[in-house]
Amino acid sequence: MDSNSYLKPQNRVENGIPAFDVVFGPAYKGISLGALVCASLYSDFKVETSFAYNRKEAKDHGEGGILVGVSMVGKRVLIVDDVITAGTAIRESHGMLQKIDAKPVGVAIALDRAEKRSLEDPLSAVQAVARDLDIPVVSIVALPQLQEYLKQSPRYDDSVLKQVTEYRSQYGI
Template identity: 50%
Template sequence: MNSAVNHGPSTAAGAASDQDGLAQEFVQFAIDAGVLRFGEFKTKAGRMSPYFFNAGLFDDGAKLARLAQFYARALLASGLEFDVIFGPAYKGIPLGAAVAVELARQGVNKPFAYNRKEAKDHGEGGTLVGAPLQGRVLIVDDVISAGTAVRESIALIRAAGATPHAVAIALDRQEKATEGGKDVDWSAVQYVRETLGLQVCAIANLAQLLHHLQSTDKFLPYVNAVSAYRTRYGVDQRT
């Protein structure tokens, strides 16, 4: 970023501890906001998940503003550098806009763009709206389920002559992706990192979510179910 934040000397362990603290704070916020729920939910992969994260339920100004603060804190802590923020339709549009506003509030003003699902045939036309896509582009979304949406964003960004550089997401589910209806040994986030070559900045991941549940008796009823789900569908953390 063009406005790097220097907090002085720190160790890798200290940085990891700060990130864990941010993740724990975010998980509790998501629970309080009703965005992170527990029970039985069917995922896109057809699995019965004991938890469900629906970023669409950050549905008022206060929640969206605080969510943007978490994204901004995670991005600033990561040291990730980029030139433009891109919000893919549809959920990525308000997320990207809110993150752009929060970063500007913190002194890191970045251009913002988004896309339409269907090209406009009047006015300025086309599918892209906002700032020109150029340089290193950060894609902002809620989660990465299969990498399909990221590939679509990559195609748009490259077609505009810019470089898809990184993805910022709220939650890394850290679970096996599927291909042809079968589980594979890598997650969608790992696919984006290792195959598509983009950096990924997540506010929190499944391991941190589980750690938060284990930290208080209040969530003990959910710990066994989430642990069992992670054992069955979790990925080996290679990155």
Template identity: 50%
Template sequence: MNTAASQDALAQEFVTFAVETGVLRFGEFKTKAGRLSPYFFNAGLFDDGLKVGRLAQFYAQRLLASGLEFDMIFGPAYKGITLAAAVAIELARLGHNKPFAYNRKEAKDHGEGGTLVGAKVQGRVLIIDDVISAGTSVRESIAMIQAAGATPCGVTIALDRQEKAAENGQDLPWSAVQYVRDQLKLPVVAIAGLSDLLQYLQTTSSTAVSAHAVAVHAYRDRYGV
């Protein structure tokens, strides 16, 4: 199987997993940009050992397939903390032991102090998160990594919504992921994207789920990039 085909298969596995666990839901949801989205991805619902372990496998498989080289993982608070730890464990299981670190929301004035926790932030640092909504979290992570004297080398996320970013109520001509790639000059490795979700909706045997395909298509036509 070629790499593109195997990555497509991985994306389909991930979307199926996210739907079956209730992490990816369909209906009507208001996004941070104020849009009414026909689907919602809530990574906070990867809330037990089996789910987080499986999620970490998807991240690790995608990262190893991408060829992106990094020395350590950085998880921005709060969701990134669990993700960084889980993916570091899975990578180590696969023979790629990487240190990880994360930040506190507030600086600690006792003990070791500071806002960074975990391994010393150094070398090529991979930022991990669930999605990129506006790029704000990525910019904040870049600043912390650079302040520590290290080099941000990429971002990995679970789902790329592949839709236009918004600012002050106005749609922008690029997505948050494109902003990170083109303006911040960092590669982004996503397990799956909106295009993979649409493919899933077109091929699933569940009529209850496939019924949402029209709404998701319409949303992509309006806001997609």
């Protein structure tokens, strides 16, 4: 199996995410997104992928603990979340996964806001996470794509595009 496949060789990943065994959704927004990714992989590609997520606080009754779902020990894990703001949640997830001997292989986010980490830093939070954790980070949509959509869409007036453009001019990379 090459490094650009999901679990089955005929289902290729064209975005640079290596093969993975488990989708991990960090609490809270990543939980529903991770479940949706697993459902979509099966529905669209007939790829069965395991799923897990974490709680913000450990549960001391029932099944207990911080982690819920399939065991990730020794497995290749794709982290799925909505956005990366500063990268804190992704870094915490990465560290948590490494502590249990899981192998984080990539991050998929819904939106790359293409923001600088600070006004003095030329890197975006997404670029910094990819560099610091040495894993690929891909997004479904990036802010420049959203701007292009707003330019062409009759559903939004020019004021929305103006706001997004001003935001990107001030905070974007």
